[in-house]
Amino acid sequence: MTATDQLVDRLAQAAPLNALRTPIAEVREALAAQAATASAGGALAGMPVVVKDNICTLEFTTSCGSRILEGYRSPFEATAIARLKAAGALIAGKTNCDEFAMGSSTEHSAYGRSLHPLDPERVPGGSSGGSAALVGAGVVPAALGSETGGSVRQPAAFCGVVGIKPTYGRVSRYGLVAFGSSLDQIGVFGRTVSDAGRVLAVISGRDPYDATCEDRDPLPLPAAPENLQGFVIGIPKEYFPPDLDPGVRRACDRTIKLLRDLGAAVRDVSLPHTPHAIPTYYIIAPAEASSNLARYDGVRYGPRPAGAVDVRALYRATRGQGFGAEVRRRVLIGTYVLSAGYYDAYYRRAQRMRSLIAQDFRNVFDRGVDLLFTPSTPTPPFKAGEKLGDPVAMYLADIFTVTANLAGLPALTLPIGRVNGLPVGGQLLAPAFLEDEMLEAAFTLERVVAPEAEA
Amino acid sequence: MSGTGAWETVIGLETHVQLRTRSKMFCGCSTVFGAPPNTNVCPVCLGLPGALPTVNGQAIRLAVRAALALGCRVHLRSIFARKNYFYPDLPKGYQISQYEEPLATGGGLTFPSPERGSVTATIVRLHVEEDAGKSLHDRVPKTTAVDLNRSGVPLAEIVTGPDFRSPQEARAYLLALKEVLEYADVSDCDLEKGSLRVDANISVRRRGDPELGTKTEVKNINSFAFVEKALGLERDRQIATLEAGGRIAQQTMLFDVKANAVRPQRSKEESKDYRYFPEPDLPPLVVPEFWLDDERVGLPELPAARRERFAVQYGLPSQDAAVLVGVRTLADYFEATVAAGAEPKPAANWAMGETLADANANGGTLRLAPAVLARLIGLVRDGVVSNPAAKRVFAVLAANGSGDPRAVAESLGLVQVADSGALGGWVDAVLSAQPGEVARYKAGESKLFPFFVGQVMKTSKGKADPTLVTALLKARLAG
Numbered sequence: 001m002t003a004t005d006q007l008v009d010r011l012a013q014a015a016p017l018n019a020l021r022t023p024i025a026e027v028r029e030a031l032a033a034q035a036a037t038a039s040a041g042g043a044l045a046g047m048p049v050v051v052k053d054n055i056c057t058l059e060f061t062t063s064c065g066s067r068i069l070e071g072y073r074s075p076f077e078a079t080a081i082a083r084l085k086a087a088g089a090l091i092a093g094k095t096n097c098d099e100f101a102m103g104s105s106t107e108h109s110a111y112g113r114s115l116h117p118l119d120p121e122r123v124p125g126g127s128s129g130g131s132a133a134l135v136g137a138g139v140v141p142a143a144l145g146s147e148t149g150g151s152v153r154q155p156a157a158f159c160g161v162v163g164i165k166p167t168y169g170r171v172s173r174y175g176l177v178a179f180g181s182s183l184d185q186i187g188v189f190g191r192t193v194s195d196a197g198r199v200l201a202v203i204s205g206r207d208p209y210d211a212t213c214e215d216r217d218p219l220p221l222p223a224a225p226e227n228l229q230g231f232v233i234g235i236p237k238e239y240f241p242p243d244l245d246p247g248v249r250r251a252c253d254r255t256i257k258l259l260r261d262l263g264a265a266v267r268d269v270s271l272p273h274t275p276h277a278i279p280t281y282y283i284i285a286p287a288e289a290s291s292n293l294a295r296y297d298g299v300r301y302g303p304r305p306a307g308a309v310d311v312r313a314l315y316r317a318t319r320g321q322g323f324g325a326e327v328r329r330r331v332l333i334g335t336y337v338l339s340a341g342y343y344d345a346y347y348r349r350a351q352r353m354r355s356l357i358a359q360d361f362r363n364v365f366d367r368g369v370d371l372l373f374t375p376s377t378p379t380p381p382f383k384a385g386e387k388l389g390d391p392v393a394m395y396l397a398d399i400f401t402v403t404a405n406l407a408g409l410p411a412l413t414l415p416i417g418r419v420n421g422l423p424v425g426g427q428l429l430a431p432a433f434l435e436d437e438m439l440e441a442a443f444t445l446e447r448v449v450a451p452e453a454e455a
Numbered sequence: 456m457s458g459t460g461a462w463e464t465v466i467g468l469e470t471h472v473q474l475r476t477r478s479k480m481f482c483g484c485s486t487v488f489g490a491p492p493n494t495n496v497c498p499v500c501l502g503l504p505g506a507l508p509t510v511n512g513q514a515i516r517l518a519v520r521a522a523l524a525l526g527c528r529v530h531l532r533s534i535f536a537r538k539n540y541f542y543p544d545l546p547k548g549y550q551i552s553q554y555e556e557p558l559a560t561g562g563g564l565t566f567p568s569p570e571r572g573s574v575t576a577t578i579v580r581l582h583v584e585e586d587a588g589k590s591l592h593d594r595v596p597k598t599t600a601v602d603l604n605r606s607g608v609p610l611a612e613i614v615t616g617p618d619f620r621s622p623q624e625a626r627a628y629l630l631a632l633k634e635v636l637e638y639a640d641v642s643d644c645d646l647e648k649g650s651l652r653v654d655a656n657i658s659v660r661r662r663g664d665p666e667l668g669t670k671t672e673v674k675n676i677n678s679f680a681f682v683e684k685a686l687g688l689e690r691d692r693q694i695a696t697l698e699a700g701g702r703i704a705q706q707t708m709l710f711d712v713k714a715n716a717v718r719p720q721r722s723k724e725e726s727k728d729y730r731y732f733p734e735p736d737l738p739p740l741v742v743p744e745f746w747l748d749d750e751r752v753g754l755p756e757l758p759a760a761r762r763e764r765f766a767v768q769y770g771l772p773s774q775d776a777a778v779l780v781g782v783r784t785l786a787d788y789f790e791a792t793v794a795a796g797a798e799p800k801p802a803a804n805w806a807m808g809e810t811l812a813d814a815n816a817n818g819g820t821l822r823l824a825p826a827v828l829a830r831l832i833g834l835v836r837d838g839v840v841s842n843p844a845a846k847r848v849f850a851v852l853a854a855n856g857s858g859d860p861r862a863v864a865e866s867l868g869l870v871q872v873a874d875s876g877a878l879g880g881w882v883d884a885v886l887s888a889q890p891g892e893v894a895r896y897k898a899g900e901s902k903l904f905p906f907f908v909g910q911v912m913k914t915s916k917g918k919a920d921p922t923l924v925t926a927l928l929k930a931r932l933a934g
Contacts, residue, residue, distance in 0.1 A: 056505040177504040182735035294548020295502045338730035
């Protein structure tokens with residue numbers, strides 16, 4: 001059996017997770033075609049990578065978990081995909097996600113929910129839940145996802161894998177279907193820090209097709225230091241609220257002790273504007289989404305309902321039938337907060353709060369703190385349906401991750417233990433474009449942490 | 456201003472001009488006009504999922520140049536913004552424009568008002584934006600087709616203050632604006648191709664009232680003549696409404712060319728709230744300071760200054776200066792002709808006369824080299840050919856593209872004959888053929904003299920030197 005056959009087998013066996021959007025036959029065909037042309041000497045030679053369904057590929061459809069893009073095939077591929085292929089990686093299919101990356105459980109996919117690899121009753125997190133589930137189930141070593149408010153880190157934490165959200169501007173967004181453009185970044189999942197870091201290194205770097213991508217060389221992958229002596233790691237108190245899940249807290253406390261044991265100086269710090277992060281995020285992200293999703297009007301691509309009498313009716317039918325409830329909710333919120341008379345009260349104030357949140361981080365990093373350590377999520381993976389009826393409860397699942405998106409900072413989650421057999425993630429945050437320091441600490445911590453241990 | 460009596464009209468203009476670039480504002484697609492529908496398109500200007508805009512520096516340079524030519528302050532940092540509205544030919548559902556922080560503000564343009572002499576309109580702002588596509592309503596029966604070739608073409612929007620007091624003034628400003636933009640080589644300003652489009656805000660108020668009246672916006676104006684017509688109609692409508700005790704509703708009016716009327720846009724066609732917000736796909740637009748210096752230095756002499764100089768340097772009447780300067784290429788042609796040795800006034804007459812007529816008949820091409828024209832003008836000055844004969848020589852030279860004026864004149868047999876023997880023969884022949892007229896002339900009908908000159912010229916087939924003919928005729932008829 002070839003490596004490709006084994007991969008296709010594993011993907012087929014994982015079908016019950018509903019994590020993969022691409023039919024197995026199509027994956028097999030595409031892998032064969034890529035194997036024939038793949039660069040054998042590349043940094044990722046032969047590494048299969050699955051890709052969230054909101055990143056444009058030439059190989060498969062790009063439907064963003066939405067009916068409105070059902071069957072849509074992009075005529076171009078994302079910069080990140082082109083770089084993966086050039087490095088010898090094999091694009092092994094598209095993964096399920098919340099519609100247009102809006103959600104924290106992958107329950108908001110038009111193509112059905114994905115299952116947690118360890119407990120089918122639970123969610124894998126979201127929105128990049130399909131990617132997280134396939135890495136968590138050991139099907140692929142790495143995957144691409146996307147982040148707007150935690151959509152890589154939260155499912156990575158839930159599925160017990162490593163997830164990295166790079167600095168805003170580290171990775172080109174060209175070919176990533178936009179949700180909240182000022183927050184969106186392509187992120188990576190890996191079984192290990194090394195797998196995730198290697199993929200990140202390949203997809204990072206300047207891109208003339210994305211004006212918001214920084215003019216920087218690709219990220220060099222650091223080596224793991226012997227210990228963390230010289231590192232000052234801040235513990236922001238706002239990320240350890242009284243209602244934090246006790247298991248998550250125990251896993252974090254144990255990890256903080258490990259950091260100390262590794263020689264890091266651990267310091268309590270405060271990020272005082274943290275409580276405003278979720279409201280701020282739920283103004284800015286929907287505002288941008290309402291504009292970014294305006295193009296799905298049935299005029300140029302995607303399914304067009306029959307029988308519309310005029311163009312207004314066509315818009316209404318296309319968008320009313322094509323978008324799910326969560327997307328419609330956010331488009332409405334976003335349209336509202338940008339409207340004349342409300343813009344100053346909502347959008348402008350949210351932008352001001354966003355700069356205060358970013359300033360919180362700068363204040364801490366300017367006072368000698370190198371990295372921050374926090375829980376990645378407030379709870380272990382929750383049950384399917386548990387938060388579906390309560391949007392705000394769902395939004396709060398991202399409470400520890402949205403801040404890095406608002407501030408544009410790099411952040412990483414890695415498994416730090418288990419609660420009742422379910423994974424818990426710990427998060428490292430770094431100053432902008434200091435992914436290398438974040439990865440050094442993650443490499444070192446990964447060697448000593450016991451991800452399978454009950455907290 | 457006739458018919459407006461106690462009312463004063465107040466007009467402000469928003470002009471969109473297409474910047475003369477080879478590629479579009481945010482992608483590499485061609486801006487060429489008239490290509491088959493949807494052939495100059497790519498993921499970016501089609502607004503496909505995942506595509507992102509990147510700024511065309513040349514468009515910014517041209518906009519900076521336009522701003523400097525209009526005396527604006529160029530802001531080294533400005534912000535792109537999204538203007539959100541749904542329309543089938545707007546592929547992203549928003550237009551990338553500028554809103555709160557435009558590229559340039561605070562300029563002015565002086566133009567000749569037909570009523571108030573020289574007037575300076577305030578340029579409130581100049582910003583850059585992308586064009587939308589085109590909805591084609593007559594291409595496919597009962598269907599609207601969309602052509603996105605124009606989608607993403609770079610535009611500058613130039614907004615004036617409420618500075619015009621009549622539709623005629625608005626038109627005069629537009630002509631001056633077009634002149635400046637053509638001089639600065641910023642835009643073709645070709646109305647037929649839609650590379651210059653105008654929206655107007657118009658209100659009326661009682662003369663002396665310091666408050667502005669409620670304004671309406673008049674759209675869909677695509678010629679300078681229509682600007683005057685549409686605004687005149689809307690002004691009259693507003694005055695009639697107010698005089699009848701009605702109120703002006705703040706709304707958008709469309710000019711209907713066929714009906715020669717303005718009508719309110721149906722509210723369904725209108726989207727009042729554009730939900731502008733800063734474009735997150737583009738960082739702030741930063742103009743390098745040296746661009747400003749480059750463009751300032753590289754800015755050509757502008758029309759107002761050139762008209763002034765033509766009057767002073769060449770002693771031309773102001774009407775001549777205005778006609779010549781009005782077409783940059785023509786003014787350049789005139790100056791080249793003078794530089795090649797022609798006297799300014801004849802050079803101006805030729806440029807405005809034969810040259811312009813020939814160019815208009817030949818797709819705007821100035822077919823004859825200025826140096827050749829200068830030599831032809833020299834032949835007229837030296838009495839070698841008459842003025843009417845020179846026009847025939849010009850026609851031949853222009854058709855050939857070049858040639859020696861003297862050789863052409865000779866080959867056409869148009870070189871004037873100064874030989875008194877030949878002249879005497881033609882004069883005698885005319886006088887003996889017209890005994891009646893000669894008798895009347897001698898009886899005191901001196902106004903017949905030009906008739907005799909004309910007859911001699913005709914007999915000589917244009918070759919006789921009119922000055923010598925005159926002298927000879929005077930002598931013979933006096934005898």
